[in-house]
Amino acid sequence: xxxxxxRIPWSALSGENGLKTARRPRTSAALADRxxxxxxxxxxxxxxxxxxxxxxxxxxxxxxxxxxNSMLKLSAVxxxxxxxxxxxxxxxxxxxxxxxxxxxxxxxxxxxxxxAKVAVGEAKxxxxxxxxxxxxxxxxxxxxxxxxxxxxxxxxxxxEIDQAGCMYYPYVSAVMVGQKFDVKNSDPFxxxxxxxxxxxxxxxxxxxxxxxxxxxxxxxPELGVRFACNVHPWMIAYVNVMENPFFVVTDDxxxxxxKGDIPDGKYTLEAYHQKAxxxxxxxEIKGGKATTDFAFDVK
Numbered sequence: 001x002x003x004x005x006x007r008i009p010w011s012a013l014s015g016e017n018g019l020k021t022a023r024r025p026r027t028s029a030a031l032a033d034r035x036x037x038x039x040x041x042x043x044x045x046x047x048x049x050x051x052x053x054x055x056x057x058x059x060x061x062x063x064x065x066x067x068x069n070s071m072l073k074l075s076a077v078x079x080x081x082x083x084x085x086x087x088x089x090x091x092x093x094x095x096x097x098x099x100x101x102x103x104x105x106x107x108x109x110x111x112x113x114x115x116a117k118v119a120v121g122e123a124k125x126x127x128x129x130x131x132x133x134x135x136x137x138x139x140x141x142x143x144x145x146x147x148x149x150x151x152x153x154x155x156x157x158x159x160e161i162d163q164a165g166c167m168y169y170p171y172v173s174a175v176m177v178g179q180k181f182d183v184k185n186s187d188p189f190x191x192x193x194x195x196x197x198x199x200x201x202x203x204x205x206x207x208x209x210x211x212x213x214x215x216x217x218x219x220x221p222e223l224g225v226r227f228a229c230n231v232h233p234w235m236i237a238y239v240n241v242m243e244n245p246f247f248v249v250t251d252d253x254x255x256x257x258x259k260g261d262i263p264d265g266k267y268t269l270e271a272y273h274q275k276a277x278x279x280x281x282x283x284e285i286k287g288g289k290a291t292t293d294f295a296f297d298v299k
Contacts, residue, residue, distance in 0.1 A: 088262040088288040090143075090246075094254045094271055096136040098298035100128035106234045114189045115166035115232060123234075126171045127275050128298075135254030136296060138172035139273045140223070140240045142247035143258070144280060146267030152244050154178035158215075161227065161237060163191045163207070168227060168237030172274060174249050176242050177221055184213045190231060197225040200241065223272055238274050264288065275299060 103124035109115045110123070129137035154176045162169045164186040175181050183193050185207035193214070194204040200218040207214065218225070218241045229235035240247075248256045264285045269292060272278045276296035283290045 088260065088264070088285050088290070090256075090258040090262075090269065090283065090285065090290045090292075092141070092256055092292045092294065094136045094139045094141065094250050094256065094273075094294045094296070095134040096128065096130055096276065096296050096298060097134065100130060100298050103127070103129075108234055109166050109232070112166065112232065114187075118165045118187055120165045123165070123167055129171075129252055131252035131254060134295075135250075135252060136273065136276070137250055137252040137254065138170075139250045139254075139256075139271050139276075139294070139296075140172065140174050140242075140247060141250065141256045141258065141269065141271045141294070142174075142242050143244060143262070144268045144270040146265060147244055147246075150244075152176070154180075155245055158182050160184055161239065162186050163193075163229065163235065166191075166232050166235060168229075168235055170237070170249070172238050172240070172249055174240040174242055174247050175218065176245050176247075177219060178217060180215055180217045181239070182213050182215055183207070183227075185210060191229045191235070192231055194228045194230055195225060195239075196228070197222055197241075200225065223278075224274055240272065271296075 103126065106123040106125065109119055126138070131137065159173050159175050159179070159181040160183075161173060161181065162184045166187065173181075185191050188210045190206055190208045192204060192206045194202075195216075196202050197218065199220045199222040203216065205214060218239075220241065221243045222241045225239045225241060227237040227239060240249075246258050246260050246262060248258055250256050262285060264287065266282065266284045267290075269281045269283050270278055271280075271294040273296055276299055279294045279296065281292045281294065283292050
């Protein structure tokens with residue numbers, strides 16, 4: 001037939017002759033109806049009123065996730081920028097002018113049969129602990145003025161006051177108002193902890209077993225809160241309760257470093273020693289740095 005394939009009737013390709021190799025194509029009207037149905041269903045998924053639309057929910061989740069990630073990144077940048085702008089350090093040294101009385105031995109400790117077994121070296125008084133070149137330990141240095149109207153969260157880290165070898169360690173410590181601290185008994189016999197503040201609520205409790213720890217907190221600023229053990233009356237320690245977190249207790253080198261979120265500006269710095277008293281210095285933080293020294297007279 002001139003190279004053209006002969007026409008094959010549809011019936012020959014249908015199930016009528018047992019063959020299933022082809023399907024009768026849809027008419028133009030059927031295809032138009034199918035296309036209209038697809039468009040209608042897709043349009044329906046985009047309708048905001050359709051709360052069950054999975055497509056709409058998918059887009060909402062994606063957009064929400066992108067916005068949340070962006071906000072978290074922005075917050076992190078803002079926090080880091082704020083900290084870096086306000087990070088400051090105040091440094092200096094505390095010294096004692098003159099010669100203090102020598103530390104006195106505590107013969108009662110050695111005479112106590114229990115304490116003599118756990119004592120570490122010869123126990124002595126710690127009224128003045130002085131290092132090389134008059135460096136004065138156990139001095140609380142803090143920002144006294146310049147932070148009025150500001151509020152601060154107490155540090156989460158706890159200070160530990162330990163009873164070991166029938167002595168309190170440390171002899172002088174400092175906490176912020178609202179900061180929790182632990183009182184511990186490291187000796188294998190009983191001590192009692194008798195705190196006698198003037199502004200805060202005092203307490204007196206026994207610690208009968210080795211390793212016992214009691215958590216405490218003070219809610220008002222107060223310097224020199226006295227801790228004592230009535231079972232062993234030479235056992236004395238002092239806890240200082242500060243208004244803000246910018247404070248430090250000097251060691252036998254007498255140096256101090258106060259770090260934190262402190263804006264540039266003028267402040268009053270105080271150094272407080274349980275025996276020598278209190279001194280103040282006016283300082284100005286510039287570029288996040290300030291330095292000053294304190295020199296106490298022997299009293």
